[in-house]
Structures are given as structure tokens and as C-alpha cells.
Amino acid sequence: MSHQNIQYISLSEAQKIAVSAQLLTRNIDKETSSQTVLEKLGCIQIDAIRAVRRSHELVFLSRGISCKETDVSTEHFETWGHAHSLMPMSLWPHMEWRRRRLRASGFIGPEVDKLVCKSVLKVISAEGPKTMTELEPSVGKGWNRASATRWACEWLLSVGDLVCTSRNSRWQRIYSLPTESIPYPIRSSRHCDDLGLRHVVDLSMRALGIATDRDVADYFKISLPEARKILIESEYERVMVEGSAAIWYISKDIEMSFSAESIVAISPLDSLVWSRGRQKNLFQRDYILESYKPKLKRKFGYFGMPVLKGHRIVGRVAPRKSGETLFIEAQEFDDSISPDEIELLLQKLSTWASCSHVIMERD
Template identity: 35%
Template sequence: MVLERTGAVPESLRLADARRIAIAAQLRPKATRFKTVLERLGCIQLDTISAVRRAHELTLLARGLDVDEAVRSLERRRTPVAFEYWAHAMSLLPVSAWPYMARRRKAWRERYHTPDLAAAEADVIALLRERGAITVSDFPNGAMHRGNGSVTNMGDSWNFRTDHKRAVEHLLWYGDVACTDRIGGFKRVYQLAERAIPSEHLWDADDEECLRYMVSTALRNLGVGTTKDVADYFRLKIVDTERVLRELGVEQVAVEGWKARAWIDPQVRRTRLTGAERPVAVSMFDQLVWLRERMERLWGHGWKIEIYVPEPQRTFGYYCLPVFVGSDLPGRVALRRSNGDLVVEAAQWDDARADREYLHAAVERAASWVGAEVRWKAEVRGFDTAVAEV
């Protein structure tokens, strides 16, 4: 990597180097343990959709974990490794991050405390003290019950959360309750935080410590990014993020083609960047592509998630996975498991590249994650032609 300095002008960074920095910060050498990757990334997004595998598993698999280790990531452990909380979205966080979510827990309590749930919250606490660990199946009316046709705040006119379900979720936001593992069917196991979180991590950092932790973790995992990029990682306010970056004395650079100046992780100076050709498909819930405008600034693509778009209105496919090769993003593929096959519903590849074998290698690798055979339903198209209908 070559950085150019010209007098008082901020250092400049070639776009190709910014790409390599971003990849080096994320897709580092192969890891073998869930804990290692989680502590490195700071958080891993959760999502219920499993068109290929669940989102957190794909994040782990893209970073070199084997399938068994990725699948076991939500299992109960003698000493908890992770807890669930709101980070970029609902995510897994390392238990060592518990103190630094205190600012967010306080904000949730101040914003969402509702007296009408006091009785249900007391019921949940009593049940937890009696049984130690519970799921929503332990509630008298479960998690959801039939409505009378009225639309809830979730926009669902048929099913809505019972008071006990709402109460346990509020207690999770407040930090009174924690979830450190799940059981069959992706079902949360709830415990009192005092029982679930190891004692050495069961304390609250002050607001500034929390902000410094989240901003530093975000920058380390971006390598280089604008203030908005850094703020988006943990969904912080831009004004708070910029203040903390300045207080930390983080250096700024001008990245080729970017309008806003960027911040660069100090560790980048001591990192030898390589562009190893290692094709891998990542989910759209992966932190490499969380902020679509950042993806577009780095790689020229601003692809959107079309999971919630009606099929006739989709421009590509239901479950899009960008395919990275080294530090480049030459294409994408839409995959879905079906009857023992991994079906390729759509695929696009940069016409300027003559290396479509990388696309096929990424698809075959994804198929190994689900133990399936690849079935191509669509031909590979370039970016200057329409995507094949599926």
C-alpha cells in the first residue's frame, strides 16, 4: 500500500488500497473458533431467514469456520461466549462487550418503559427465579395469540405478541434478562442477566467509555471509512461518532473518488495488505456490505436486499450474495436451497473479467456449507444485460 502526503493536504488513498484495507479488516486469515471471529468483529447480525443458511452462520463461514463450528455458535456453553442485543441490528455480541452496551440499555429503559407491562415483567422475573432458564413456551399464552383483526405495531392483523412476550423483550433491552443461547427452531433461551453473564463482565461502563468502545470497534473492522460508515456499524449518531473519532486522535485520509474525508484505523499502518484471490459469497447481512452506499463507494455496486420485495418487482433475486474475489467485487449470485439442491436463481459477473471460474468456485463453496448439489436455473449475465428471469 502506498500513501501519498502533500504538504498540509490530508494523505490520499487509492481506491484499490481502500478496498484491500476493507477486506483485510474483515476477511482475515482463516479462523477456527466462533469466539475468535465474534471478538474480532464485535457483533454478528442475526436473521431468521435461512434460504442458504442463517445470516450469522454465513458470516462465520465466509471467515473460514467449518460448518459444525458455525452451527454450534448458538449452543449452550459452560461459559457463555455471546449474548444477543441490538448492535447494527439484532446481533450476537461477545460477553466482553456487555459493559459497553450500558449506554444503550439505559436509553432503552428511558424510552420504552411502560407501566402497563409491570405485572407481566414481574411474572417473567418470578418465573426466571423459579426455573433458571425459560423460553416463550413457558408463558401461559406463549409468545403470540390471535387478534380480533386490529393491526398491531408489528403490522400484523392476525398474530401479535402476548404481554409476557413483550415483557421479556423489554427486560432483554433493559439488561435485566439476557439470551446467551438458543434451542431447536431458533428459539431464544432467557435467563436473568446476573446468571447468564459471567461476573467479570457484569458491570456498566459510563457513556463515554461505551461510545469509545463502539467507535473503536467499528473503525477497526472497517479499516477505513467515513464518519457515516463508522456510525452505521453500531447505529450511532453521526455527531457523537465524529466527536469521539476526533477525541481519539484518529487520522483522516482522502480516498480516491470519495466526497467525504475518511478515517483510517491506526493498525492499518502496520498491516501488510495482500489481494489474495479467495472467492467467497457473503450474505447481504454481512458487515462487509451493511451500508449499501459504502459498498457502492468501494466497489461500484449499491445492491439492495429483495427478500421483502414481491417477486414480480425483484430486479435480481430473492437471496442475493455478493461474491468477493480478493479485494474485488466482480459479481453476485442469488441462491436458495430446494429439495436437496442449492439452486442458482440468478447470477451476474463483470464482463470485463474472464474468470467466471471464481463465481463457480464461490457457488460450490456455498453448496458445501449446506451439503447440497448445485443446480443452475439461470445463466450468468453481465452487468450491461438484463438478469435472466427466474
């Protein structure tokens, strides 16, 4: 592919575009809400790890939004996006292409028991929303049957026969019927696969700001050929970024505005950095989540959080809450970061974790 007539931009400029698109510029309008953040990002990954707060809560907190421990006060549903994710309710009709494809191709994982699926739907239809714990006695007993229930719920959630729009105080999904939880105007809207895919590509571009075709494909886990085709047909501006041989695309809705460069830690599952390749290309970092590694095989810490200052990633910190104490397993920062900035960062993490003490485990 010829690179003639393609604009070159600096790495710093590309970083500013990406960070601004992700609403991490630290000058968020006072009226910005968690719903605004969810609508803009389109997809917020959910994970059970709770080293400081749950990952999706950290996404909101790092963008200046306060949220309760067990509640996300947004109009959302849960499904597979980048991974298992929160998505804004408005995205429901635009994800029909994925539900259709899943119905046609089947589920990756254990075989789904269709009889258990029918039993689960029957119980929820008759008795209302249920957690999986509440469903298990209704459809059978024993480990095997419980396992079948779990996979039935996963399947029904993935194809849209069940939905999860809230969780209980134990962070268990509450399954309900779409007719009970998805507003009719949204539920009744229908889109063909092509329109749905184009919508998620456009949403991905707005959320990323600047991206390669691989970044766009990765955001909602669509195929690379589909992402590439839509990007070209949609006539996104192509650019070259300093230090990268790839072709990049720029969003049509760039809004850059930075206030004073405050310092903030972000979840390792934040959409700014969840792609390792993008993290390397844009921020020249190669941080990986080590939570699922045995302790002796971790090189940094259980929950390494990248640290953002302005448009740059300037280091990382590995906090872990225990009771009212926040232990810092490890930290590393660029030389430009002052001790006062580090102290401010740790105080902020302590507040997020509702801890009264911070203890450094090692330098």
C-alpha cells in the same frame, strides 16, 4: 473543512484496508476461531432468512470458519447492535450506555405491559431459562397476552434484565437472567456512557479499517454527532479516498495481508456491505436485499449475495436451497471472472447449504 495536509489514497488501497479489517483476506491463520471473528467484528447481524444458511453462519463460513447449523460456539449475547446481533460477551459492560438510555427513553413499538414483565421475570427466576413459547402459558393465554409476552421479552432483553446467550434446535431464543448467564467479572464491570461509546467507536474502527463518520455511527447505530466527536478527539488519521468527497478515518491497528485471490460469496447482511452508502463509496456497487419484496418486484433474486475476489466485489449470486438442491435464481459477474471460478463458487455454496445438486434457474 480544509483538505490541506490530508493524505489521498487510492480506492484499491481503501478496499484492501476494509477487507483485511473484516478478516476476509482468505489467509486466516489455522488457529482462528469463531470467537476470534466475533471479537474482531464486534457485531454480527442475525436474521431469520435461511436461503443457504442463516446470515450469521455465512459470516463465519465466508471467513473460513466452520460452524454447525444451529449452534454458534462462541461466548456471546444477543442484543441490538447494528440490528439484532450477536456480540462478544466482553462487550456486555460497554453496552450499558444503550441499556441506560432505553430505560430512560422507553421502547419503540407497542407499549410494554409492566405487569407481564414482572410475571416473566418471576417465572424465569423460579424455574430457570425459558423460550417465549414456554413462557406464554405461564403468563396468560390468547393472542393479545402472547403478544404482550413477546414485547415484554423484547423489552427485558433490550434493557438487560434478561439475556439470550443460546438458542434451541428450533432457533428459539432461550431467555435467562444475567446472574445465570453473564460471568460475574463482566456483569459487575461498570462504565459511564462516554467510555462505553468510545469503546464501541474504537471497536467499529478496528472492524471497518477505514471509514467515514457515518460508517462508524452506523456500525452500532450511535448518533452521528457522538461518532464524529469521538473520532476527532481520538485523533484518528484523516484521509481522502479516490472518488469520494468525504473525510475518511483510518484505524490505528491496520494489518493487511492477502493470499491468492480466491472467490467467495458473502451474506448481504455481512458487516462489509450492510451499509448501502459504504457499499457504493468503497465498492461502487448498489446491491440491495430483496427478500422482503414480493417476487414480481424483485429485480435480481430473493437472497442476492455479493461475491468478493481479493479486495474487489466482482458480482453477485442469488442461491436458494430447497431440499438437497441449490437453485441459482440469478447471477452476474465482471468479465474478468472465469467460468472455473464461478463453478468453484457455486460448489462452495452447495457445500455450505449441504446440497448435492445445483440447478441454474436462469442466466
